Amino acid sequence: MKKHLAILVINLAIFCACQGPVQKSQEASKALIEQYFKLFNQHEWKALAAMYADTAIFKDPTFGMKPIKKSRAQFVEEYxxxxxxxxxxxxxxxxxxxxxxxxxxxxxxxxxTGPDQKKFELPIVVIFRIEQGKIVEDFTYYDNF
Incomplete structure (x- = not known):
């Protein structure tokens, strides 16, 4: 019984030790994305582009959902x-x-609001991949029909 308890305690310690870095990384990524949307809503396109790697991979229904690479300059131009x-x-x-x-x-x-003064409301989901504090992939999904 003591042997099983010891194994359980060791496994729990290993699990907790492994979860620390992942949880810290998740918190940092969440904070990065919260800042992302703050900058988006302020239309701070250059600051927003700086959150990406020099060249990032994007998917978007506008481009046919094929992954494409964009530079920060292209991102700023598009936004x-x-x-x-x-x-x-x-x-x-x-x-x-x-x-x-x-x-x-x-x-x-x-x-x-579009150029025709019609208002739009579009639900969107984005999957971001983040490495070393920068967004390297931005996969956007929405109904564009």
Whole structure:
């Protein structure tokens, strides 16, 4: 019985030791993504682009869901055009789901007003992959029909 208890205590200690770095990483990733959406809603495109690696991989229904590489400059150009088309674009985060050390999934609703003065509301999910404090993948999913 003492042997089983000792094995249980050792396994629990190993489990807790392994969870510490993962939990710390998840908390850092969640904080990074919270800052991301703050900058997005302020339309701070250069600061937002700086949260990405020099070149990151993106998937987006707009581009046919094929992974494409974009530089920070391309990101700034794309989001500057977005805010010219939808000057009041805003993302309301519903929930942030950290997953492991490197992934965060975010559920949010994007709203804004188009050039025709019609308002839109679009539910979106993004899966971010984060390495060394930078976003390296941004996989966005929404209904674009």
């Amino acid at each position: 500057t055009a977005l805010s010219k088309t939808f000057p009041d674009v805003h993302d309301q985060v519903i929930n942030i789901y950290p997953s492991g050390e490197h992934h965060v999934t975010v559920e949010f609703v994007s709203t804004g």
